[in-house]
Amino acid sequence: MGRCLKFLGCxxxxxxxxxxxxxxxxxxxxxxxxxxxxLKRLPSSKRINRFxxxxxxxxxNKLTSKPITRPSWNRKVLEKIIQELExxxxxxxxxCHKPVDFWDFQESF
Numbered sequence: 001m002g003r004c005l006k007f008l009g010c011x012x013x014x015x016x017x018x019x020x021x022x023x024x025x026x027x028x029x030x031x032x033x034x035x036x037x038x039l040k041r042l043p044s045s046k047r048i049n050r051f052x053x054x055x056x057x058x059x060x061n062k063l064t065s066k067p068i069t070r071p072s073w074n075r076k077v078l079e080k081i082i083q084e085l086e087x088x089x090x091x092x093x094x095x096c097h098k099p100v101d102f103w104d105f106q107e108s109f
Contacts, residue, residue, distance in 0.1 A: 007095050029068050036064035082106075 039045055052060045073081075082105045090100040 003096050004092075007092055030065040031068050033064055033066050039064070 039048065042048060049064075086105050089103060089105075093100055093102050
């Protein structure tokens, strides 16, 4: 971690960083469905939501929220991002004494 911080020009004597700590993990989070967005537009949506959530909790949860999925990238956007980051990433890998093909940028296609 110190080499990474030094490469980025940060203070590399920081020792209390847990590199295994996962922050803001999305696999257990949910996002509103299109149905819920439409439901919220109704004039009495608060009452309807409250009633449905209490009367039919599992059914209501299935209709109003869905798991967050991995985003799908447009091929042109992904190619542009790879083009922008690939050279700097290879420089970083070289700095960390890793082979420049350590990360496979074309794997995403």
